[in-house]
Amino acid sequence: MTKEVVIIGGGIAGIYVLRTLLARKSDVEEEMDFTVLKREESGWVSVCGLPFALRGWYEIDKTEINKPQFFLDQGVDFRTENEVAKLNLEENNVVLKTGEEINYDYLVIATGRKQSVEETELGGVYTFHNEDDARKIEAALNVEGVKSAYIRGRGIIGLQAAAAFSTRGLKTTVHGGPPSLLPSSLDPDMGDMVKERMEKAGIRFILDSREITAIKGHEGRVKSVVIGEKEAEEIPADIVIIGKWMLPEVDLARDAGVGIGESGGIVTDRAMHVKRGRGHITNVYALGDCTEVVDAITHRPRLNQLASTAVTQATVIADNILSDIGEQSGLYSPCEFCFGPTVADVGGVLMGSVGVTSEAASRAGIKTISGKATKLVKARYFPGATPLTLKLIFDAYTKKLIGAQMVGEATVAERVNELGVAIRAGITAEELRNMERCYDPSQALLVDVTIDAATKALGITPVY
Numbered sequence: 001m002t003k004e005v006v007i008i009g010g011g012i013a014g015i016y017v018l019r020t021l022l023a024r025k026s027d028v029e030e031e032m033d034f035t036v037l038k039r040e041e042s043g044w045v046s047v048c049g050l051p052f053a054l055r056g057w058y059e060i061d062k063t064e065i066n067k068p069q070f071f072l073d074q075g076v077d078f079r080t081e082n083e084v085a086k087l088n089l090e091e092n093n094v095v096l097k098t099g100e101e102i103n104y105d106y107l108v109i110a111t112g113r114k115q116s117v118e119e120t121e122l123g124g125v126y127t128f129h130n131e132d133d134a135r136k137i138e139a140a141l142n143v144e145g146v147k148s149a150y151i152r153g154r155g156i157i158g159l160q161a162a163a164a165f166s167t168r169g170l171k172t173t174v175h176g177g178p179p180s181l182l183p184s185s186l187d188p189d190m191g192d193m194v195k196e197r198m199e200k201a202g203i204r205f206i207l208d209s210r211e212i213t214a215i216k217g218h219e220g221r222v223k224s225v226v227i228g229e230k231e232a233e234e235i236p237a238d239i240v241i242i243g244k245w246m247l248p249e250v251d252l253a254r255d256a257g258v259g260i261g262e263s264g265g266i267v268t269d270r271a272m273h274v275k276r277g278r279g280h281i282t283n284v285y286a287l288g289d290c291t292e293v294v295d296a297i298t299h300r301p302r303l304n305q306l307a308s309t310a311v312t313q314a315t316v317i318a319d320n321i322l323s324d325i326g327e328q329s330g331l332y333s334p335c336e337f338c339f340g341p342t343v344a345d346v347g348g349v350l351m352g353s354v355g356v357t358s359e360a361a362s363r364a365g366i367k368t369i370s371g372k373a374t375k376l377v378k379a380r381y382f383p384g385a386t387p388l389t390l391k392l393i394f395d396a397y398t399k400k401l402i403g404a405q406m407v408g409e410a411t412v413a414e415r416v417n418e419l420g421v422a423i424r425a426g427i428t429a430e431e432l433r434n435m436e437r438c439y440d441p442s443q444a445l446l447v448d449v450t451i452d453a454a455t456k457a458l459g460i461t462p463v464y
């Protein structure tokens with residue numbers, strides 16, 4: 001009998017479940033039908049590419065990797081501009097805003113983050129979540145006389161938006177909570193390095209706990225943002241970006257009785273089944289920004305709203321749906337705990353991190369030692385020999401690597417992946433320090449910055 005798979009959400013999470021199942025549907029004998037329901041009118045968009053489009057590197061249209069027709073041609077009931085109003089988990093169906101009901105054998109909830117922006121009638125105030133937002137921001141950037149921007153948020157998306165505005169000549173202010181940038185990825189000392197580099201590019205940072213108290217406008221368009229009450233400050237802004245970037249979109253799931261965790265995301269088991277009451281529903285899955293993950297180091301639930309996380313979860317869900325349909329229990333697969341490898345280009349400054357920050361470790365009661373070093377990424381006489389600062393964090397008792405952070409201009413992504421594997425393997429500071437590394441002056445140093453950082457963490461002076 002044909003199995004019906006219904007996916008709510010056409011972001012990276014939903015699309016990757018669909019793509020994986022489409023690619024592997026011939027692994028099972030049963031037929032499968034797919035329905036995707038999403039609010040936007042687009043097909044599959046690489047939202048991660050949008051900040052670079054705003055920087056002017058390419059057109060926004062280029063980020064739409066597949067149009068809806070691409071999926072329709074493969075027999076998928078790909079419904080754009082559609083809203084799901086209710087989940088009936090007892091009856092195995094979902095109800096659309098139009099009243100139509102769609103039955104499923106397997107349901108995948110991939111509803112992402114909340115997309116709302118503060119209530120205002122003024123033009124020029126946006127969130128930055130998807131391609132529609134990017135188009136509105138691009139249009140605003142092209143309005144004559146636009147000179148300044150205010151961004152509320154000190155995470156990756158906020159900083160990437162700031163880099164785009166600054167590159168396009170806007171006087172840009174980033175405002176977020178204290179004490180430093182990118183707090184879920186970087187310790188304050190590393191966050192400050194990113195800040196200093198971005199300040200050199202002309203971006204102003206205000207890192208304090210003042211809230212927005214007014215958004216002022218003229219002739220229907222935003223002109224300034226007021227922050228604070230007693231110590232109020234008015235910041236000129238022709239474009240304002242406000243994000244509720246971290247809030248998972250869980251209303252549908254919560255209303256249907258699905259378990260929501262302490263971080264605000266949907267709780268799943270390691271097979272990505274949602275929780276309801278004391279058990280899990282084995283034909284209802286959730287993934288992506290709407291879910292919480294279990295941190296691999298602290299073993300605490302948290303959010304990790306990244307495309308890279310969604311894609312690994314999608315593989316697990318596809319494995320488990322196919323195993324279920326094909327009755328091949330050997331293929332069932334569990335989701336890894338989350339190491340949160342992160343990399344971002346914030347205006348030419350590259351930041352990377354994996355594992356826990358010192359603060360997250362301390363909150364979880366883990367005592368740490370750390371070592372920080374700065375070195376060139378290749379021999380000084382080679383072109384492109386730029387510096388990289390690396391901070392390694394180890395469990396003080398076991399000396400196992402539990403976190404790594406870096407700021408530089410090159411080799412960041414590969415180092416994040418390498419050190420993620422090292423954390424997963426439980427490598428110690430001594431092992432990392434004494435391990436051979438490859439060398440060629442055009443690509444690497446004889447003694448890499450990793451060795452120096454591990455050496456310093458052990459309280460030993462490195463050889464320069």
Ligand SMILES: Cc1cc2nc3c(=O)[nH]c(=O)nc-3n(C[C@H](O)[C@H](O)[C@H](O)COP(=O)(O)OP(=O)(O)OC[C@H]3O[C@@H](n4cnc5c(N)ncnc54)[C@H](O)[C@@H]3O)c2cc1C
Nearest residue numbers: 009010011012013039048084111112288289305306307308
């Ligand atoms: C500008 C930007 C840059 C980023 N850069 C990176 C990066 O470089 N690397 C990285 O790893 N991550 C990055 N991220 C994060 C990454 O994009 C997200 O983690 C990822 O897109 C989450 O995908 P998702 O499908 O879970 O959620 P979303 O993209 O939010 O998709 C949710 C989907 O659910 C639909 N939906 C919700 N409710 C309903 C409903 N009731 N009915 C119908 N449809 C519904 C929405 O319409 C949408 O299609 C970036 C994010 C942004 C915004």
